[in-house]
Amino acid sequence: MSASAVVRNARELLDEAGLHGAFLVRHLDTGEEIGFDVDTPYPAASLVKVPLAVAVLERVARGELDPATPVDIAPGRITTPGPTGLSRFRHPARIAVDDLLYLSTAISDGVAADALFDLTPPATVTAELRRLRINGIAVRHRVGDLADTPAERLGPDEVHLAHSLAIGAATSGQGHPVAQLDITRANAGSARAFVDLLQALWRPSAIQETAAARVRALMGDNLHRQRLAPDFTSDASRWSSKTGTLLHLRHEVGVVEHADGQSYAVAALTASRVPAVAQPGSEATMAQVARALHDHLRTGTPPWWG
DSSP, X not given: OOHHHHHHHHHHHHHHTTEEEEEEEEETTTOXXXXXXXXXXXXXXXXXXXXXXXXXXXXXXXXXXXXXXXXXXXXXXXXXXXXXXXXXXXXXXXXXXHHHHHHHHHSOOHHHHHHHHHHSOHHHHHHHHHHTTOOSEEOOSOGGGGGOSGGGGSOGGGHHHHHHHHHHSOOTTSOOSSGGGOTTTSOEEOHHHHXXXXXXXXXXXXXXXXXXXXXXXXXXXXXXXXXXXXXXXXXXXXXXXXXEEEXXXXXXXXXXXXXXXXXXEEEEEEEESSOOSOXXXXXXXXXXXXXXXXXXXXXXXXXXXX
16 A cells, blocks of 8 residues: 555544544654654644753753752642642652653653743743754743643533534634644644654754653653553553643654664644543544554555555
8 A cells, every 4th residue: 555545544544533633653764754744733732741851851961950959849839730740749749850850751740840840941941942953842831821721610511612612713724712722822843843853862963862861761651551552562662652632632752662673753643523531532543543654664564454
């Protein structure tokens, strides 16, 4: 099956699942790639925690930050709700910068991320990316801002209304009345930009190796493995990634390293037109599409739908 046919079928599969999105898979050594809508920016949601980690660790490598520096976090000081992590703490905590990096990246702890943003603000993160010649990712606000959407103002039985607003209120130019979904105001990036970031981390030239190695390890420890991981993890491969979720958005970017030495960067950025919080079928479709693109690039054989 040709690459164009694989892409066409991938789009159809996403559409059947109520999704649209941007996907890119790249061989990290040859540069060969396959994908679609790769330069379309999407709100980044928690994917922003990867460039945040890069910026913090670059500053550590230059001696500007000490990873052992303790940071005091009082309950309520950083109002970033979340299902796990420091937002659930009921008492003051003192946590080192390096441990905040683990919490922010590996378990996607928004409170930990905002503690790091206190030390390295969004504008500094963006400037660090530009210094490293990583373009296409804009870091404009803290993670706590993601918790100020219509979903947080509605009861559990009405959250679907926030998803309906998220789905129906976007403009043709990707503007949105919800600031976190407006690509001109939100943290944002394209599939190509995030794959470029992964390339810089797994094949570092501008990023210092100590910083790159630490980010790779943190992504390898990612605890959120319900999305692409089932299709990329095996005894013969290692999947390292970061997920991002906000209202109708479901993303994941990562690298699969095979035992034969070949490595592929994968970016899957999607938006759903189904106003529901839990969509395991959509996440399974994301994984199937990403794996089909990967398999076509890796072996040239038709995917399962061929």
